[in-house]
Amino acid sequence: MGTSTNIVWHESSVTKEEREHQKNHKSAVLWFTGLSGSGKSTLSVALERALYNLGIHTCRLDGDNVRNGLNKNLGFDPDDRKENIRRIGEVSKLMVDAGLLTLTAFISPYQEDRNQVRAILEENEFIEIYVKCSLDTCEKRDPKGLYKKARAGEIKSFTGIDAPYEKPVSPEITVDTENYSLEKTVQVIIQYLRDKKYLTKIT
Amino acid sequence: MGTSTNIVWHESSVTKEEREHQKNHKSAVLWFTGLSGSGKSTLSVALERALYNLGIHTCRLDGDNVRNGLNKNLGFDPDDRKENIRRIGEVSKLMVDAGLLTLTAFISPYQEDRNQVRAILEENEFIEIYVKCSLDTCEKRDPKGLYKKARAGEIKSFTGIDAPYEKPVSPEITVDTENYSLEKTVQVIIQYLRDKKYLTKIT
Numbered sequence: 001m002g003t004s005t006n007i008v009w010h011e012s013s014v015t016k017e018e019r020e021h022q023k024n025h026k027s028a029v030l031w032f033t034g035l036s037g038s039g040k041s042t043l044s045v046a047l048e049r050a051l052y053n054l055g056i057h058t059c060r061l062d063g064d065n066v067r068n069g070l071n072k073n074l075g076f077d078p079d080d081r082k083e084n085i086r087r088i089g090e091v092s093k094l095m096v097d098a099g100l101l102t103l104t105a106f107i108s109p110y111q112e113d114r115n116q117v118r119a120i121l122e123e124n125e126f127i128e129i130y131v132k133c134s135l136d137t138c139e140k141r142d143p144k145g146l147y148k149k150a151r152a153g154e155i156k157s158f159t160g161i162d163a164p165y166e167k168p169v170s171p172e173i174t175v176d177t178e179n180y181s182l183e184k185t186v187q188v189i190i191q192y193l194r195d196k197k198y199l200t201k202i203t
Numbered sequence: 204m205g206t207s208t209n210i211v212w213h214e215s216s217v218t219k220e221e222r223e224h225q226k227n228h229k230s231a232v233l234w235f236t237g238l239s240g241s242g243k244s245t246l247s248v249a250l251e252r253a254l255y256n257l258g259i260h261t262c263r264l265d266g267d268n269v270r271n272g273l274n275k276n277l278g279f280d281p282d283d284r285k286e287n288i289r290r291i292g293e294v295s296k297l298m299v300d301a302g303l304l305t306l307t308a309f310i311s312p313y314q315e316d317r318n319q320v321r322a323i324l325e326e327n328e329f330i331e332i333y334v335k336c337s338l339d340t341c342e343k344r345d346p347k348g349l350y351k352k353a354r355a356g357e358i359k360s361f362t363g364i365d366a367p368y369e370k371p372v373s374p375e376i377t378v379d380t381e382n383y384s385l386e387k388t389v390q391v392i393i394q395y396l397r398d399k400k401y402l403t404k405i406t
Contacts, residue, residue: 014255022260057226
């Protein structure tokens, strides 16, 4: 028994590199961006399952677990949309520091907001994935009936209808969900991660 | 090549249970609460190091990585303090869902705020740890010189000086950093986690 007033035993913080070593792969954010109905959520769910099967430690942020929790006090006006993405970016950074391959699935329509997330991360920690699909096809899919409501004026400032979507200027990956299957798009992303050594056993 | 307009292949989301299984231990929040200078941060750093050495997957949230990032747009008035703890609670929940044993080190002076974090988590996911140390000792330690500033009136609403600290009503663990060494307090918490099967290999 002693007093901790004069602590001599002081361990250092666990580093991101140690966490990556523990998990045997690199950590980064896979930032999906695209129109509503483009397939971000479906793709991120399928990709996460595939990564889990490969033994990768992941987490996934989407509207369901963020808009109902951390960001439930935010709406959809420009300031709140900006703050929404800022918070998601900061949480992603914490997840990356925790050693996780982090998947985020949000429309995130503004290039500037996505750039700000990129800016708070290290190089190679931010992988922007453009989920490409025409507005026409997204609107035909309309999985949540949101386009119908937006066209009827029941939802205001809906991305692609009466609010802009800014395509990524230079995304790390583009996947075309209009012309390629889910299996194929998952494969494209996993191949990218393999090629760039994100999934490599760290020695 | 096909179109994803009619997706039949749809994998289900990875569950918390699957993540815990992957990591071979349970996930939960270890929520440290106590006065400034009580030893929350020191203790959480040392505990995380000990857990890492045991092969446990952890993450740690403290003022350094939260107040400078996610919560940098919050101040110290009552509303902002409440929102600060609310956001930390929500991020902790995301971390727990990701399968991590999550350590948080914040004064978190109000019982109601801590209870609200407990409320958004499942039973057994919230472990409240009271880091007990007299104000007198905390003020003598004054590692950041904050008590001196508070006494001089340079900092307003400082917990323990001119803002209240509400001791936990029924914390899962109490550690006394005034009378016990850092090694001992780390051991007490690890023993609790062992006894309650948080560190048990999941089969």
